[in-house]
Amino acid sequence: MHKLRNLIRQVNKTHKGLGPLVAINILTSKAKKCLLVISPAGCGKSVATDITHMLLRGQAIKYTSLTLAGLIRLRDQFSNFTGSIIIDDLGSEKSEWSRVSTINVLATIVHTHNIHKVTATSEIQLTNFHGSAALNIQPVLMNQLVGTEDWIAVVRDKALRYYHLIRPTVPKDYIPKLNFDQGTPLEQVNKSHHKGKLWYQLIQIGLTQWSYARCIEHIPTLLRATAAIDGRQDVTGEDYRILIKLLKPMQIERYAITSWDFETGRNFLNNIYCILVEIASHGQPTLQTISEDYKISPSTVERVVASAPEWCFKKTNSPTKIVPTEQCTKILNLCGVNQTW
Numbered sequence: 001m002h003k004l005r006n007l008i009r010q011v012n013k014t015h016k017g018l019g020p021l022v023a024i025n026i027l028t029s030k031a032k033k034c035l036l037v038i039s040p041a042g043c044g045k046s047v048a049t050d051i052t053h054m055l056l057r058g059q060a061i062k063y064t065s066l067t068l069a070g071l072i073r074l075r076d077q078f079s080n081f082t083g084s085i086i087i088d089d090l091g092s093e094k095s096e097w098s099r100v101s102t103i104n105v106l107a108t109i110v111h112t113h114n115i116h117k118v119t120a121t122s123e124i125q126l127t128n129f130h131g132s133a134a135l136n137i138q139p140v141l142m143n144q145l146v147g148t149e150d151w152i153a154v155v156r157d158k159a160l161r162y163y164h165l166i167r168p169t170v171p172k173d174y175i176p177k178l179n180f181d182q183g184t185p186l187e188q189v190n191k192s193h194h195k196g197k198l199w200y201q202l203i204q205i206g207l208t209q210w211s212y213a214r215c216i217e218h219i220p221t222l223l224r225a226t227a228a229i230d231g232r233q234d235v236t237g238e239d240y241r242i243l244i245k246l247l248k249p250m251q252i253e254r255y256a257i258t259s260w261d262f263e264t265g266r267n268f269l270n271n272i273y274c275i276l277v278e279i280a281s282h283g284q285p286t287l288q289t290i291s292e293d294y295k296i297s298p299s300t301v302e303r304v305v306a307s308a309p310e311w312c313f314k315k316t317n318s319p320t321k322i323v324p325t326e327q328c329t330k331i332l333n334l335c336g337v338n339q340t341w
Contacts, residue, residue, distance in 0.1 A: 003230045004242050007180055008341045011051065014176045017166030017281075018044045018051075019341060024162050024246050025052040025134050029060070029084045030186060031225035033218065034110040035134040036103065036155070038142060039164035040277055042293065045136040047175060048164075049088050052134070055180050060084040064092050067101045068117065071109075072124045078109075080128045087135040096144050099137075104150045106133035107158040142268040152263050157214045163252040163273070165280035165337055167293065183231045189224040190234050198240035205247045208254045219243075248336030252276070255331055271304050275311055279328065280337045284321045287314075 004027065008019030021037065025048060028035040039045050053060045060083060071078065085106060090099045109115055110133050115126045137145070145151060193199070194216065202223075206215035226239040256273050259266045278285045278293065287298040294301075301322075305312055311328045315321045324332070332338070 002226075002238055002242055003180070003183065004226065004246070005341055007178070010178050011176060012341065015044065015047060015168065015172055016170075017168065018048055020246060020249075020336075021045075021048040021162070021164050022051050022055075024160075025049070026055060026180075027222065027225055027229065027243075027246065028134065028160060029056060029132045030183075030229055031221045032110065032130055032132045032186070033221070034107045034132065034159040036159050036161045037134065037136045037164055038139050038161060038273075039136070040140075040167070040274060040294075041138055042171075043164055043167045043277065045164065046088055047172075049086055049134070049136060051175050051178070052084075053086060054175065055178065056084055057182075060086050062086045062088060064088065065090065065098055065102045066105060067098055068105045068115070068124065069122075071105065071115070071126060072122055075124060075126045078126055078129055078131075081131045083131050085131060085133045087133070090135055090137045091141060099141065100145060100148050100150055103135060103137075103145065103159070104154050106135065107155050109133075111158040139268065139270050139273045143270060146257055146266045146268050151266065157210050160218070161209060161250060161253055163249045163256070163335070165249065165252070165277050165332075165335070167277055167281035169281065181231075183229040184227075184233060186221075186225055186228045188233055189228045192220055192223045192227075192235035192239075194220070196240075198237065198244065201244050202240065202247065205244065205250055208251045222247075245336060245339055245341075248334070248339070251335050252331075272308055272311060275305070275308060275322070276328070276332065278322065279312065279324045280332055284315070284323050286319045286321050288319060290322065 004023050008023050011019035011022050037045055053062060087102060090102060109129050113129050115124060117124050202219050203215050206219055210218060222243055223235045223239050226243050227235045256269050257266055258269060278290050282289055287301050290301045291298050302314060305314055305322055310325060312322050312324050315323045
């Protein structure tokens with residue numbers, strides 16, 4: 001069995017639905033990519049971060065935020081850096097500018113490996129950075145991010161956005177004990193073939209977030225990282241299949257962000273995304289369940305549901321439930337909500 005598949009199953013035994021989130025954190029760390037995890041409070045982002053930090057065995061450093069100015073103090077530490085930077089919760093940073101700057105800086109340095117900037121008061125030069133970065137953010141803050149110029153200029157093509165949709169129905173107050181090794185160094189894995197049905201499935205998923213040029217940059221590296229974790233020097237069909245399943249939640253972005261112009265006028269549909277989380281987690285959640293999850297009144301839930309008839313509708317029985325439309329069910333299946341590991 002592929003080590004990533006085994007890891008997902010191990011995590012899911014105690015923390016149901018959290019296995020793929022841990023796996024994508026480990027995979028992007030191996031591939032040296034920037035990962036942005038979007039999920040509401042209470043869905044297990046911090047637990048997944050703790051598990052990832054444990055599995056990386058001292059190769060990861062955790063921060064609450066990290067701006068370009070802050071890198072001045074850490075330039076020696078991050079020059080020739082090959083580990084992982086983890087930002088557990090961007091919501092803890094109160095400044096919108098600081099949140100966007102943290103994402104912007106990490107996406108840039110992970111992709112370019114170098115920063116050299118001169119300002120009126122300082123100069124910062126950071127070289128040979130070959131690490132990864134993982135950041136957790138709540139969907140309520142995404143609207144600020146997608147509306148900035150940095151979304152188009154930096155974040156959109158340089159970071160992988162993973163939309164975690166599963167809320168734990170039985171939360172655990174511990175992290176599982178897992179057996180996991182780092183596998184083969186990424187540099188020892190041979191390049192994969194850029195052809196075939198599975199390759200084009202990956203490209204189709206990647207194009208929901210990245211340009212084609214970035215797809216053929218990111219996806220081969222992710223494939224090699226998938227093989228490396230499994231301790232092999234060659235990419236096989238199983239690596240393609242595992243990566244397809246792991247990347248499926250990326251496709252939520254096509255439905256969660258609306259645009260009015262080519263490069264401006266973007267909006268993150270926070271209410272729609274929160275509805276999808278409830279349906280993915282509970283199937284047909286009751287009004288009371290959604291009220292408790294988001295700390296709002298049942299009447300507010302009814303109002304929000306009524307504003308999204310293409311996604312769900314109210315089923316009046318005892319108790320009143322929210323039911324997904326056929327379109328909603330198809331999209332959730334497309335994004336891997338009901339897939340098995």
